[in-house]
Amino acid sequence: MVGFLILSLLMLPAAWYAGRVDQVPLPAQRAPTTSPIPRPAIAVKVAFGNASFVVMTLAYFVCGMQLVFLTTHLPSYLAICGMDPMLSAQTLA
Numbered sequence: 001m002v003g004f005l006i007l008s009l010l011m012l013p014a015a016w017y018a019g020r021v022d023q024v025p026l027p028a029q030r031a032p033t034t035s036p037i038p039r040p041a042i043a044v045k046v047a048f049g050n051a052s053f054v055v056m057t058l059a060y061f062v063c064g065m066q067l068v069f070l071t072t073h074l075p076s077y078l079a080i081c082g083m084d085p086m087l088s089a090q091t092l093a
Contacts, residue, residue: 018055067092 027049047053070092075085 022052 070088074088074091078087079085
């Protein structure tokens with residue numbers, strides 16, 4: 001219980017930071033130039049330079065990791081423990 005309390009207290013500053021991401025000033029627009037860097041590399045650089053993209057990527061990563069655990073590893077773990085693997089479907093629901 002104490003661990004969850006600590007995690008919830010850590011989420012408050014993170015939520016405050018994520019809520020302010022719309023207020024981050026954007027860099028000045030530069031004139032397009034030809035570059036030896038391939039276009040996908042430019043796209044990745046621009047994407048990870050955007051605070052909104054980074055926050056959403058982290059959010060999808062966290063959510064995706066939970067879904068992978070619930071749908072892939074939990075049924076096997078429950079079967080090893082002698083429990084009904086259907087409990088993982090109930091957990092997901």
